[in-house]
Amino acid sequence: MDSKRILITGISRYWGGRLAQALEAFPDVEAVIGVDNEEPQVELERTEYVKVGAQHALLRRVVEAAEIDTVVDTRLVVDSAVMPSSRAHENNVMGTMNILAACTGSDSPVQKVVLKSSTHFYGAHQDDPAFFDETMRRPHPPHTGIERDIVEAEASLNEFADRHPDKAVTILRFANVLGPDVETSHTKLFGLPVVPMILGFDPRYQFVHEDDVFHALEHAVKHRVPGVYNVAGDGVLALSEVAGLLGKPYAPVLSPWGTGIAAALARRVGVEIPPEALNQMRFGRGVDNRRFKAAGFRYQHTSRETVLKLGEHLRIHPVVRGAQEPYRYEREVEEFLRWSPHVKNTRDRAASELSRDQLAELQRLLTSFAETAGMDLDDGDTPDRAAEAERRAAEAERVAREASERAARAEEAAEKRAARARPARPVEHYDDLAAEEVIALLASLEAEDLRTLKEYERDHANRTRVLSAIDSVLARGGSRV
C-alpha cells in the first residue's frame, strides 16, 4: 500500500462513499477522512467525515493536521443531467482548483493526488481516431459545458503536476459507467423500453462497470502510478449491439439533422439526453485502455459483460424493488446491538445457552439429593438408606462435576469464539497481536474498553497507527452512543 492517510472528496456521493468503504478494509490504511458538504449516504466503519466543502483554507488545515498523504478527488461531475451547468462549473473547475490549493506548498504532507475524470475529455467528433490514447489531445476545442469543465479541471491538475514534480498526480479518465447502483444519463436511456438512436448512425460505445471504477481508484491509491490513464472495459460495442445485449429493440427516433431540437422535444416527454451524450450518440467513442493494464490493473468486466449485467439488473429491478425494505430493519437492529449502551448480554448469550440444560440437570440432582438428605434426618440409622443416600450423593457430585466441567468447556469455547469476534475485555494475548489485528478488533469494543486499551497501548507498544485508529473509533462511538 503506497498511501496510508487518505482524504476523499465527495464522500456523500456514490463514488466517494464506495471508495471509502473499500479503503477501510485495508489494514495498512491508517486513516480515511471524507469531506463533503453533505452527510455520507453509505455505511462507513472507520472513515471520519468532516463537513467541509471545497474551501481551500479549511481543507488545508484538515490536510495538514491529519498529515494526509493522498488526496482522491471523486467530485467531478461528468453528466450534465446531474446538476445545472453553472453549479457543475463551480464544482468542477473552482472546486478542483481549491482542492489543489489545499495540497500546494513544499511543506504539504500530500504526496499523491488522484482525480476521477471522464473520457468526455476527448469529446466525440467526426474526425476522431477510433481509439483515443492518453497522449492524444482532443481534435477540437470543447463546446459543451461538461466537456469544457473536464478539460479545465484536468488543466489545473496538469499545472499542479508541473509545479510539484515530486508529487504523483494520477488522472483516471473513465468511459461511460454502467452498473446496478449507479445512475447516469446512459443507464436511464438504456432503461427505456426502446433504446433511442439517431437515424442513420450506429455509434461505437465503450463502458466500464461500476466495480471496475472503484477498483481503478483503489489501484491508483495502492500503487504509485503518476500520469493519465483511460479506464474502460475491453471491447467497443456498436449501439445496436448494446440494444441487442439488453434485449431491447432500438428506435432511430432522433432525426440526423436538427438533432438538438429532437432532443429538446424528447426532454418534454421526460427523456433527458444531455448535449455531450448527443455527440456520442452520433459519432461514438472508443479509447485505448491498455496503458492502465500495463500499470498492473486488471478489469473484471468487459464492455459486453457490463452491458449484460445492466440488462440483468434492469429485468430484476422491478421485481425486487419491494423486497429490499426488511433488510434495512436488520441493519438497524445490528446497529442497536452493536452500539447501544443498553445491550448487556449479547456476548455471553452463547455461553449461557450452552450450559442451560446442564444447569437443569444439576438442579434436578440437587433436589433429589436434598430429598435423600431429608430422609436421612428423619431416619438416621437405617444403613440401607444411608448407603442409598451416599450413593446418590456421590452420583450427584459426579454429574455435577461433569456438568460444571462441560459448562466450563462450553464457556471457554464461547469465550474463544467471542474473543475472535468481539473480545470482552481489552484483548487477551494483546501483545501478540499485530497492529492490523488490533485495528480489526477495535470496532467491537465498548468505549470504556477502548479507553483502557488506548492507555495500555500508549504505555507499551505505542503504535501510532493503533492509537489513531482507536481515536477515530472513539470519535464515532461518541457521536452514536
Place this chain on the structure above:
Amino acid sequence: MADSRRTTLSVRERGAPETALVPAEELKRHLPGVEPERQLNDWGRSERIEGLYDRLVADFFYRYWFRAEVEGIENVPSSGGALLVSNHSGALPPDAAMIAKAVREEHTHPRPVNITVEHFFKGYPGFSTLLPKIGCVAAHPANVHRLLYDEDQLVLVFPEGRKGTEKLYKDRYRLRRFGRGGFVAAAMRAQAPIVPVCVVGAEEAAPIFAQVSVLQRLTGLLYFPITPTFPHFGLLGMAGYLPAKFKLRFLEPIHFDEEGMHEDKAMVQTVAHEVRARIQENLWDMVAKRRSVWFG
C-alpha cells in the same frame, strides 16, 4: 492517407503529467481479447453484414460484372501487418471493394482488408452505420498504426484521397499528388511493408464528366458528380457501374526494417514518390497492353 481534414497527433499536451512510457510491445500484449460471442469487432465490423454484402454485391461485381483479373497476389504477405497502397477513382469507388475481394478470393491465406475512408462518412447518416460494418475505417494515422502494428492487419489506403475520386474522365490514370506521405510514415512507424496496387478499369466503370459545386454544397455530400447514371437515377445511380474489365496488379512489397525512419521527413517523401512512380509506371504499362476497355 485519404483524409483531407487532417488531425495532428501531438505527443504531449503542454504541461500534461507525464504518462509512464510503456514499450509498444508491452502494450501490444494488452490488446483486448476476442469475445467469440460477438458478431462485431471493436472497429464495428460485422461478420454477418459483411458476409451478406460479400455474397450479394461484391461477388457479383467481382465475377460477372467486372470479371476481375489479378496478378501478383503473392506479394501480399500471409501474416503480419501490411499497407496496400492503390490508385483511386470513381464517384463511389469500386476499386476498394474489388481489391479486398481479390485478397479474399485469390490469396492462399485469405485475410480481411481494412479499407480507409474519409472522416466525412462517419458524419453522414447511413454511410456512418453501413461502412464500418463492411470493413471500412476512418483514415486516421492512429487507426492505421493500430491496425498495422498492434493488430497485424491488412490496411488499404488511397493516398490520392478525394483528389482521386473527384477527378474527371479526361484525367484518367493520371495520379494526383500523394498527400503528404502520411501513409509512408505510418508504415515505417509500424515497420509494416507497403504493397503498391494498380487498378485498371475503375476509371471507365464509373466515369465522371463534371462536378457541380452548387449541388455539392446543397446536399452536403463530399462532391456532386455527373456520371452516366447519377444524378438522374438517384443516389443508387452512384453505384451504377459500366461493365469495364478490371485488372489488378499487386507489386513487390517495400520493406522498412529500421526503427525511427518515420521521423526522417526527407526519407518519407522519397519513399512516397517512389511508390507513386511505381504505380504510375505500371498503370501506363497495363493501359498500353489493354486492347479493349470492356473485354481486356
